[in-house]
Amino acid sequence: SQQGEEDPQALSIQEGENATMNCSYKTSINNLQWYRQNSGRGLVHLILIRSNEREKHSGRLRVTLDTSKKSSSLLITASRAADTASYFCATDEDNAGNMLTFGGGTRLMVKP
Amino acid sequence: GAGVSQSPSNKVTEKGKDVELRCDPISGHTALYWYRQSLGQGLEFLIYFQGNSAPDKSGLPSDRFSAERTGGSVSTLTIQRTQQEDSAVYLCASSFISYEQYFGPGTRLTVT
Numbered sequence: 555s556q557q558g559e560e561d562p563q564a565l566s567i568q569e570g571e572n573a574t575m576n577c578s579y580k581t582s583i584n585n586l587q588w589y590r591q592n593s594g595r596g597l598v599h600l601i602l603i604r605s606n607e608r609e610k611h612s613g614r615l616r617v618t619l620d621t622s623k624k625s626s627s628l629l630i631t632a633s634r635a636a637d638t639a640s641y642f643c644a645t646d647e648d649n650a651g652n653m654l655t656f657g658g659g660t661r662l663m664v665k666p
Numbered sequence: 667g668a669g670v671s672q673s674p675s676n677k678v679t680e681k682g683k684d685v686e687l688r689c690d691p692i693s694g695h696t697a698l699y700w701y702r703q704s705l706g707q708g709l710e711f712l713i714y715f716q717g718n719s720a721p722d723k724s725g726l727p728s729d730r731f732s733a734e735r736t737g738g739s740v741s742t743l744t745i746q747r748t749q750q751e752d753s754a755v756y757l758c759a760s761s762f763i764s765y766e767q768y769f770g771p772g773t774r775l776t777v778t
Contacts, residue, residue: 587766589769596757596771642709654767656708656710656711666690
């Protein structure tokens with residue numbers, strides 16, 4: 555079963571705009587990760603944020619984590635058409651042996 | 667270096683036949699994971715191998731599914747007596763100690 559729930563399920567924006575995706579989870583975690591998937595193929599790891607971190611940046615990506623609310627957000631700034639993909643959050647739960655539990659994903663479309 | 671590879675990339679099989687999917691993890695990675703992604707859905711954990719420990723099979727959906735990891739490296743996921751609901755993309759991932767899982771491109775299985 556999937557722990558994470560992502561919101562929105564689909565998002566369509568214009569190139570240059572910012573895209574924000576949210577993820578909620580239910581149990582305590584070691585870390586939370588965001589992945590991108592193009593065209594139903596392999597996942598690409600974007601960023602990992604540990605449970606004792608609140609914010610992390612990587613290029614145009616900004617991830618926040620609020621463990622009190624059991625939620626995370628992924629912000630993509632100055633979006634590009636090439637950012638069009640599905641984005642998944644995945645949680646590494648305590649005592650789960652590094653097994654990741656994935657949310658349903660957000661399908662992002664960036665229009666040129 | 668080489669990433670995670672999977673073969674075949676696509677497999678079409680008739681209902682009732684057995685299939686084997688292969689995963690070659692990144693050299694040196696001690697952990698190997700299998701996930702399944704059905705059309706339009708998030709990822710579903712299937713099985714996890716860590717070193718020489720007994721695998722975590724808690725995600726396998728039925729006893730028709732099994733997996734082996736030989737020599738701590740290559741893994742084979744076997745589905746016996748395939749059903750149409752087995753149609754999905756099967757993703758393999760490997761990791762070392764950083765919690766970051768590296769995913770292969772997946773095998774798209776279609777059961778007709």
